[in-house]
Amino acid sequence: xxxxxxxxxxxxxxxxxxxxxxxxxxxxxxxxxxxxxxxxxxxxxxxxxxxxxxxxxxxxxxxxxxxxxxxxxxxxxxxxxxxxxxxxxxxxxxxxxxxxxxxxxxxxxxxxxxxxxxxxxxxxxxxxxxxxxxxxxxxxxxxxxxxxxxxxxxxxxxxxxxxxxxxxxxxxxxxxxxxxxxxxxxxxxxxxxxxxxxxxxxxxxxxxxxxxxxxxxxxxxxxxxxxxxxxxxxxxxxxxxxxxxxxxxxxxxxxxxxxxxxxxxxxxxxxxxxxxxxxxxxxxxxxxxxxxxxxxxxxxxxxxxxxxxxxxxxxxxxxxxxxxxxxxx
Amino acid sequence: xxxxxxxxxxxxxxxxxxxxxxxxxxxxxxxxxxxxxxxxxxxxxxxxxxxxxxxxxxxxxxxxxxxxxxxxxxxxxxxxxxxxxxxxxxxxxxxxxxxxxxxxxxxxxxxxxxxxxxxxxxxxxxxxxxxxxxxxxxxxxxxxxxxxxxxxxxxxxxxxxxxxxxxxxxxxxxxxxxxxxxxxxxxxxxxxxxxxxxxxxxxxxxxxxxxxxxxxxxxxxxxxxxxxxxxxxxxxxxxxxxxxxxxxxxxxxxxxxxxxxxxxxxxxxxxxxxxxxxxxxxxxxxx
Numbered sequence: 001x002x003x004x005x006x007x008x009x010x011x012x013x014x015x016x017x018x019x020x021x022x023x024x025x026x027x028x029x030x031x032x033x034x035x036x037x038x039x040x041x042x043x044x045x046x047x048x049x050x051x052x053x054x055x056x057x058x059x060x061x062x063x064x065x066x067x068x069x070x071x072x073x074x075x076x077x078x079x080x081x082x083x084x085x086x087x088x089x090x091x092x093x094x095x096x097x098x099x100x101x102x103x104x105x106x107x108x109x110x111x112x113x114x115x116x117x118x119x120x121x122x123x124x125x126x127x128x129x130x131x132x133x134x135x136x137x138x139x140x141x142x143x144x145x146x147x148x149x150x151x152x153x154x155x156x157x158x159x160x161x162x163x164x165x166x167x168x169x170x171x172x173x174x175x176x177x178x179x180x181x182x183x184x185x186x187x188x189x190x191x192x193x194x195x196x197x198x199x200x201x202x203x204x205x206x207x208x209x210x211x212x213x214x215x216x217x218x219x220x221x222x223x224x225x226x227x228x229x230x231x232x233x234x235x236x237x238x239x240x241x242x243x244x245x246x247x248x249x250x251x252x253x254x255x256x257x258x259x260x261x262x263x264x265x266x267x268x269x270x271x272x273x274x275x276x277x278x279x280x281x282x283x284x285x286x287x288x289x290x291x292x293x294x295x296x297x298x299x300x301x302x303x304x305x306x307x308x309x310x311x312x313x314x315x316x317x318x319x320x321x322x323x324x325x326x327x328x329x
Numbered sequence: 330x331x332x333x334x335x336x337x338x339x340x341x342x343x344x345x346x347x348x349x350x351x352x353x354x355x356x357x358x359x360x361x362x363x364x365x366x367x368x369x370x371x372x373x374x375x376x377x378x379x380x381x382x383x384x385x386x387x388x389x390x391x392x393x394x395x396x397x398x399x400x401x402x403x404x405x406x407x408x409x410x411x412x413x414x415x416x417x418x419x420x421x422x423x424x425x426x427x428x429x430x431x432x433x434x435x436x437x438x439x440x441x442x443x444x445x446x447x448x449x450x451x452x453x454x455x456x457x458x459x460x461x462x463x464x465x466x467x468x469x470x471x472x473x474x475x476x477x478x479x480x481x482x483x484x485x486x487x488x489x490x491x492x493x494x495x496x497x498x499x500x501x502x503x504x505x506x507x508x509x510x511x512x513x514x515x516x517x518x519x520x521x522x523x524x525x526x527x528x529x530x531x532x533x534x535x536x537x538x539x540x541x542x543x544x545x546x547x548x549x550x551x552x553x554x555x556x557x558x559x560x561x562x563x564x565x566x567x568x569x570x571x572x573x574x575x576x577x578x579x580x581x582x583x584x585x586x587x588x589x590x591x592x593x594x595x596x597x598x599x600x601x602x603x604x605x606x607x608x609x610x611x612x613x614x615x616x
Contacts, residue, residue, distance in 0.1 A: 067423050114606060120422065121365065122609035125561040129602040132554065136595040252554075256430060263427055293441035293546070300434025307428040308416065 009197070016192045026271070030177055034170075040285075042169035047281045048176035049237045052183050054262045054273025056230035059187060061259075062268035063196065064223050065203030066115060067124050069255055070131020071231060073111075076250030078104040078232025080138065083151045083245035091157040093175070097236050104232020105225055112224035116217040119206060128252070135250040150246035154239065165241060172241035179237060180274075183230055188270055190226070199223055203268075260299060263306060266313025275315055335466055337587050338580060343472035345579020346479035347541055351534035352556040352563075353486065353571045354527020360503045360566020362520055364414060365422055367429035369531055370556055371436035374548040376402040376532025377539055378440065381449045391454055395536055402532020403525040410524050433549050440546035449544045457540075471540050478537065482530065486568055499523055503566040558601045564611030574612060 033044040053075055060066040082100040090096065111130060118126055138145045146152055158164050163171040190196055198219050201209045209216045239245045248254065257280075265276025287295055310317045355369040376398035383394035409432070417425050457474055460467045490496035501509040502516045510516050538544065538552075559578055563570030578597065585596040608614070 061423070067426065069426075118605075118609050121359070121561060121565070122605050124365070124422065124426070125557060126602055126605055128554070128557070129598050129605070133595065133598040133602060136592075136598060140592055140595060259427070259430075263423075267423075291441075293438050293446065296434040297438030297442075300431040300436075300438065303427050303431030303434065304413070307424050307431070308413075311424070 013192050013194075013197075017188075023271075027181065030181075033173065038168065038170075041173040043281065043285055045169050045172040045176040045241055046238075047277050048173065048180045049234050049241070050258070050261065050281055051274040051277035052176075052180045052237070053231055053234040053258050054265070054277050055180075055183060055187055055270070056227040056234065057258050057262050058267060058270070058273045059190070059199075059223055059227040059230070061262065062272065063191060063203060064199040064220060065206070066220065066224065068127040069124055069252070069259070070127040070129070070134075071227075071258060072250055072252070072254035073131045073134045074104045074108055074228040074231035075235035075238075075254065075258075076138065076245075076247075077107050077134065077235065079235030079239040079245045079249040080145060080151065081232070082236035083154045083239040084144070086154045086156055086240070086243075087151065091155050093156055093159050093240050096156075096240060097179070097233060100236035100239075101229050101233045104235070105229040108225045108228020108232075109221070111228075112221040115224050116220040128255075131250070131252060131255055135247065135252070138250055139247055145245075145247070148247060150244055151239075152244065154243045154245065156240050156243060165243070169241070176237050176241065179233060183233065184270065184274075186226075187230075190223075191270060195219065195222075260303060262313075264302065264313055266315035266317075268312070269315045272313055272315050276313065279314070332466070333587070337583050339466075339468060340472065341580030341583030342576060343469075343475050343579070344541060344583055345576040346476050347534060347538055348555055348559050348579055349572055349575035350479055350482060350537065351531055351552060352559040352575060353482075353568060354524075354530045355556060356560045356563060356568070356571045357499070357503070357566055358520070358524050358527050359560060361499070361506070361523060362418055364418060365425045365429065366414070367426060367553060367557075368409075368432040368436065368549070369528070370535075370553045371433055371549040372402040372406050372528040373531040373535035373538070373552065374436065374440060374544070374546075375405060375535065376529075377535035377544040377548060378444060378449070379532070380536035380539065381444075381451060381544065384451060391451075391457070395533060398536035399529040399533045402535070403529030406528030407521060407525045410521055414524075433553065436549050437546055440549075444546060446546050449539065451539045451544075453540060475537055475541070483568070483572060490568065495519070495522070558597070560611075562601060562604050562611055564614030567611070567613035570611055570613030 030048075033041060037044070053071075056074075057068065057071050060068060060071075078100040081103040082096045085096045085099055114126060114130075115123065139147060141147075156165050159171055159175055163174075165171050191199075198209070198214050201214060202216050202219060206216065235249055238249065261276040261280045262273045263276070264280060265274065266272035284295065287298075306313060312319070351370070351373050355366060358364065358366060379401045380391070380394040380398045383389040383397050384391055389397070413428065413432075417428060453471060457471050460469045461473070462468075490499060498509070498514050498519050501512070501514060502519050506516055535544070535548065538548075542552075555578065559571055559574045562578070563572075563574035581600060582594070582597055585592060585594070589596065604612070
């Protein structure tokens, strides 16, 4: 662009920050379950939690290009922290959430020093290894975590002292949705900042960024910690709304699932994880009567198809369709 | 105490040799094409199920079924390589991971559909059962057999790589793929053959594994992690590295289970992460 001026990147960022009508419609639509499917609010709250988890993975994978096969470590760590605080007698949800976020963030910050040093296969193996390490530790420490039986005896107090966590999930969904929205706002602000641009630079060319003077390692540490906090909050939400924590929150399966969800929706797009979570969780609920073994047959087929034919996920495919349409018109 | 240590060492080494046969193919193909094939253990599982079907269904002797396991895994893997993997050689690591994890999911589901979710029974011939006593120590015959087979395979692999023309082409392609192409080596063909051999070895490993660790529909997942550890710690494309890493992993896993059963697999993962932090390219990795 010959006419590019110094303010060009700033104008680009400002254009991104403006809210599109479609976005506003999307967030209004998240209120629909209260009216249309009041019997499925528990599922809706699980979707919101999964969406937040997928969003946290999107920050590191979709934007900074860090492949993680062990992201469930932070989810599970937040989950166990929140569960244990409640079990030990402090069942206040909001402070529990904050403490869990801080704990997951601390773990994320410590591990981020390792993450920032590696790339390629070593990075994949180290994220995988750290995740397995934590899962094994939780399994071994049965006195603390309840081991394979899960953490029992988690009792939550009323949210804000007013709203009981009920069987229908009204409180759970409201709570999860509000937290998801706040997390989304934070992610959106982050991505559309110079920091977000630097992250994309690292994703596109990890060698060049330090060469032009960007503090790549520091950026990676920062975004990894933020993603860990967000994953920890998602895990804490799950512990608080279901009042139980199982080893499954730390498992490799969960890391793989969230990866599938994000890829399905479209990585590197803020809404990718959310759309992926909605489709994945609703489909799993609909097909819950079939054997989970066969469920994974379809998930596997879907993954292969997405990689081969839909490189940017469902949202990427839709964006391409829209572009083609416009060109035709 | 010394006796138990000896037993742990022996059993651990036998287990390590099993891991070596399972993983050596992945190490070489990863080193050559930089293609992260997480579905490697699916081919191993295929070999295992072929052996189960041949021995239990058709009444073949166990030893005769092993070449069947090798050949079927090799053939199926070539079909996958030509049909799917080929398209992603230049693609990102993430895409490669996702495609091959998808294949793992599908293979696990298909195995569950065809064979059910139970452990597969396998009856060994009498001459491979029981144990023999040498110098006052008793050794499981099957484990001795396993170690023998692995050592033969290692020797054959090293000899083939070091002494044959094809082996020289493989080494050239691992060391510098572009230069090898420039010299007129048909890297694609070399890779397809290597891939088939590596997957065939995995299939053989799957068949040999049934007696030691069992075989069920989730095999492709359960042993994926061990195999990846061997490959990452040993270093890509290094047969010696894989051999050493597999032995260390097998022995430390067995020792951990024997002496610190409450720790579970914690020790293994800890050692792996520590080793990779020390040497990100593995013990013998060159790049």
